[in-house]
Amino acid sequence: MIKLITQSIRQTLLWTVVTGVLYPLVMTVFAQLVFPAQANGSLIQRDGKVVGSALMAQQFTGDKYFWPRPSACTYGTGPTGIAGSSGSNLGPTSAQLQKNVDAAALRTASKLPADAPVPADLVFASASGLDPHISPEGARFQISRVAAARGLSADVVGKLVDQFVEAPQWGFLGEPRVNVLQLNLALDAASPKKP
Amino acid sequence: MNHPNAWIQFALYVGALLFLTKPLGLYLVQVLDPRGRTWLDPVVRPVERLTYRLCGIDPEKEQAWTGYTLAMLLFSVVGLLFTYVILRLQDHLPLNPQGFPGLSPALAFNTAASFTTNTNWQSYTGEATMSYFSQMVGLTIHNFTSAAMGIAIAAALVRGIARHTAKTIGNFWADTVRVTYYLLVPVCFVFALVLVSQGIIQNFQPYTVAKTYEPYTIQVPKLDAKGNAVTTSVPKTDDKGQALKDDKGQPVMVDQPVMVDQKVDTQTIVQGPVASQIAIKMLGTNGGGYVNANAAHPFENPTPLANFLQILSIFAIPAALTYYLGRMVKNQRHGWAVWGAMFAMFVAGALVCWHSEDAGNPIHQKLGVAAADGNMEGKEVRFGIFNSALFATITTDASCGAVNAMHDSFTPLGGLVPMFNIETGEVIFGGVGAGLYGMLIFVVLAVFIAGLMVGRTPEYLGKKIEAYDVKLVMLVLMVLAATILGGTAWAAVSTWGQAGLNNAGPHGFSEILYAYSSSVGNNGSAFAGLTATPADGDMHYNTTLGLAMLIGRFLMIVPILALAGNLAGKRLIPASAGTFKTEGLTFVLLLVGTVLLVGALTFLPALAIGPVVEHFLMRAGTLF
Numbered sequence: 001m002i003k004l005i006t007q008s009i010r011q012t013l014l015w016t017v018v019t020g021v022l023y024p025l026v027m028t029v030f031a032q033l034v035f036p037a038q039a040n041g042s043l044i045q046r047d048g049k050v051v052g053s054a055l056m057a058q059q060f061t062g063d064k065y066f067w068p069r070p071s072a073c074t075y076g077t078g079p080t081g082i083a084g085s086s087g088s089n090l091g092p093t094s095a096q097l098q099k100n101v102d103a104a105a106l107r108t109a110s111k112l113p114a115d116a117p118v119p120a121d122l123v124f125a126s127a128s129g130l131d132p133h134i135s136p137e138g139a140r141f142q143i144s145r146v147a148a149a150r151g152l153s154a155d156v157v158g159k160l161v162d163q164f165v166e167a168p169q170w171g172f173l174g175e176p177r178v179n180v181l182q183l184n185l186a187l188d189a190a191s192p193k194k195p
Numbered sequence: 196m197n198h199p200n201a202w203i204q205f206a207l208y209v210g211a212l213l214f215l216t217k218p219l220g221l222y223l224v225q226v227l228d229p230r231g232r233t234w235l236d237p238v239v240r241p242v243e244r245l246t247y248r249l250c251g252i253d254p255e256k257e258q259a260w261t262g263y264t265l266a267m268l269l270f271s272v273v274g275l276l277f278t279y280v281i282l283r284l285q286d287h288l289p290l291n292p293q294g295f296p297g298l299s300p301a302l303a304f305n306t307a308a309s310f311t312t313n314t315n316w317q318s319y320t321g322e323a324t325m326s327y328f329s330q331m332v333g334l335t336i337h338n339f340t341s342a343a344m345g346i347a348i349a350a351a352l353v354r355g356i357a358r359h360t361a362k363t364i365g366n367f368w369a370d371t372v373r374v375t376y377y378l379l380v381p382v383c384f385v386f387a388l389v390l391v392s393q394g395i396i397q398n399f400q401p402y403t404v405a406k407t408y409e410p411y412t413i414q415v416p417k418l419d420a421k422g423n424a425v426t427t428s429v430p431k432t433d434d435k436g437q438a439l440k441d442d443k444g445q446p447v448m449v450d451q452p453v454m455v456d457q458k459v460d461t462q463t464i465v466q467g468p469v470a471s472q473i474a475i476k477m478l479g480t481n482g483g484g485y486v487n488a489n490a491a492h493p494f495e496n497p498t499p500l501a502n503f504l505q506i507l508s509i510f511a512i513p514a515a516l517t518y519y520l521g522r523m524v525k526n527q528r529h530g531w532a533v534w535g536a537m538f539a540m541f542v543a544g545a546l547v548c549w550h551s552e553d554a555g556n557p558i559h560q561k562l563g564v565a566a567a568d569g570n571m572e573g574k575e576v577r578f579g580i581f582n583s584a585l586f587a588t589i590t591t592d593a594s595c596g597a598v599n600a601m602h603d604s605f606t607p608l609g610g611l612v613p614m615f616n617i618e619t620g621e622v623i624f625g626g627v628g629a630g631l632y633g634m635l636i637f638v639v640l641a642v643f644i645a646g647l648m649v650g651r652t653p654e655y656l657g658k659k660i661e662a663y664d665v666k667l668v669m670l671v672l673m674v675l676a677a678t679i680l681g682g683t684a685w686a687a688v689s690t691w692g693q694a695g696l697n698n699a700g701p702h703g704f705s706e707i708l709y710a711y712s713s714s715v716g717n718n719g720s721a722f723a724g725l726t727a728t729p730a731d732g733d734m735h736y737n738t739t740l741g742l743a744m745l746i747g748r749f750l751m752i753v754p755i756l757a758l759a760g761n762l763a764g765k766r767l768i769p770a771s772a773g774t775f776k777t778e779g780l781t782f783v784l785l786l787v788g789t790v791l792l793v794g795a796l797t798f799l800p801a802l803a804i805g806p807v808v809e810h811f812l813m814r815a816g817t818l819f
Contacts, residue, residue, distance in 0.1 A: 041403060
């Protein structure tokens with residue numbers, strides 16, 4: 001019994017060193033050497049300042065930008081700093097969820113008729129609250145609004161959207177998608193005057 | 196379900212799983228034998244020997260089931276206390292760049308129990324609660340040890356079945372040490388690096404504060420100099436916005452916090468040693484995320500490829516263990532029969548879940564949401580409907596519990612699948628080790644039922660299954676069911692239980708049922724709207740769920756090791772014409788039938804007042 005207890009304590013200490021300290025440290029060294037950009041959060045910089053991460057949505061509400069999916073956690077940012085990533089966790093019969101699903105407002109913003117179907121990803125909150133992507137349909141749905149706000153032709157904005165449609169990985173893994181932050185950055189770069 | 200891409204991914208997944216089963220199974224045969232040989236021997240063998248020396252372990256000295264069990268229990272208790280202390284003292288320990296405080300006693304207990312038992316239920320928000328030190332030292336080590344322990348116990352049970360007239364079932368220390376060194380650490384090392392290539396972070400920096408593109412304003416409560424919320428007295432109104440009057444006709448006044456505008460022009464981006472934890476979280480079917488959103492968070496699961504590898508790693512070891520079983524009992528067809536039964540239930544569950552999520556929610560479709568898009572609430576675009584449903588099925592078939600979509604927002608039947616998967620004991624490939632030993636409980640039961648049907652003493656692989664064995668099996672099944680249903684019932688009728696709910700109506704009941712199922716099943720996924728750590732500090736949920744995890748883990752393992760010890764001591768009886776064959780289609784069907792029957796008989800009444808009734812209410816358009 002005593003022997004088993006000392007063995008238990010020694011084992012716990014040993015695994016603390018091996019799996020709790022050495023393993024993450026060695027992994028960090030390798031990750032920083034081989035894939036430094038990814039290991040540090042795929043950060044995007046503009047004029048030397050970090051403006052976000054390619055893997056994280058941030059809030060856009062202005063008409064001149066494409067909007068990301070709704071977030072149940074204000075895109076990970078609260079009044080005092082970090083807000084825990086999360087979905088709404090509202091169930092299928094939730095009245096609150098039905099209220100949140102504001103398809104009509106999106107139609108109005110895009111000046112579409114009242115029977116135009118709205119892509120689901122634009123009205124439903126993502127699982128993480130940080131989903132960096134919208135579906136290609138979700139992006140095309142917003143083209144007319146963005147183009148009008150920027151005084152560009154829908155054709156020009158549409159072409160830009162097409163450039164940013166990522167196919168499923170290796171052709172079949174996952175879904176086609178558009179990274180909203182990267183699209184908006186490109187949009188600003190393509191519009192000569194800052195609107 | 197008319198998506199060719201999805202079917203291709205499904206086929207690829209199944210193919211990869213089938214392909215991995217045999218080679219990984221053969222590797223496990225070597226790993227789980229103290230004298231086994233692997234290609235890692237030149238590097239790892241010296242480390243292994245050193246470990247034995249440092250810990251005073253003689254790997255060749257086998258233990259009886261009692262010694263094996265005692266070692267397992269003591270090791271768990273020490274680990275539990277160790278993590279409890281780290282979490283409580285977090286603010287005094289290093290690597291805490293965000294300056295998080297120590298955890299409350301109930302939360303620290305719940306978390307320590309959760310990670311010790313391979314549950315990895317998280318009553319906290321990772322990125323806003325845990326320091327890097329707590330994540331690495333307090334939690335990652337349990338990801339390894341609890342996984343190694345599960346595999347060790349499965350091996351001990353298999354040895355009990357394979358041996359005859361034997362007194363011992365292996366050495367607990369040698370099993371866990373070898374599994375960690377030869378299997379978990381090397382695979383995780385490669386796996387974590389691949390995950391980093393896909394975008395999972397791995398660093399020790401403080402959180403990055405980005406200057407966002409488009410500043411916006413939010414409303415926050417105004418605070419006075421002491422940090423207390425400033426309130427003002429306003430007339431109270433009813434649901435329709437009419438001012439309420441008291442008996443004297445005076446307006447009823449109520450205190451309301453004063454809100455002020457705050458400009459937000461930054462985004463806080465989480466950092467930390469994430470990839471190293473994610474690799475073992477998936478491979479060891481732990482499932483405890485680094486951040487709150489778990490594998491839905493772009494930093495835990497950035498691409499469809501990362502997603503594919505993560506779900507493959509959940510099933511890899513459990514599938515290989517069925518091959519290990521076949522090899523050890525010298526009846527490979529038995530191993531494949533167990534694999535086949537698991538596989539059939541996996542495919543059935545995945546298809547039901549996928550179909551439900553794909554069909555979506557008529558309530559929202561009436562509002563003009565594109566019906567073809569399915570139910571996207573709580574799902575990520577890069578995974579879509581199919582990969583979210585597949586992940587949910589796999590993570591609950593196994594006792595993993597990682598999530599890449601919010602199960603709470605699934606359609607009723609889509610959410611029923613994960614819940615039922617957990618309640619049937621997570622034996623569909625299952626957790627590492629836990630899936631196999633759980634399934635072997637059902638195998639013994641199936642053999643017993645078959646014996647009753649033909650009126651013969653049941654036999655399993657040349658051993659008589661007797662009253663003592665069946666009693667142990669029934670003990671396991673009944674304790675687990677009673678804990679799930681008892682806990683659910685208690686919470687459902689208590690104020691503290693209802694206070695934690697995020698949804699009303701039958702969905703609220705489902706949140707409670709899921710919580711206790713997940714804890715007892717050591718799964719760790721959740722209908723995550725449930726708040727187990729309320730702001731008022733109520734300890735009921737964290738304490739009862741923590742106890743449920745301990746019961747679910749140890750009241751399962753101890754009888755199983757007793758069964759292993761008892762089986763090991765039995766004599767072999769030669770097979771005869773009347774021996775029930777534990778291979779082939781008949782056996783697969785009987786095994787699947789046993790699992791489903793026990794699960795259905797026990798849990799259908801509870802499921803009927805949760806997801807089943809909710810399904811019909813959703814179709815009728817009822818809202819809560």
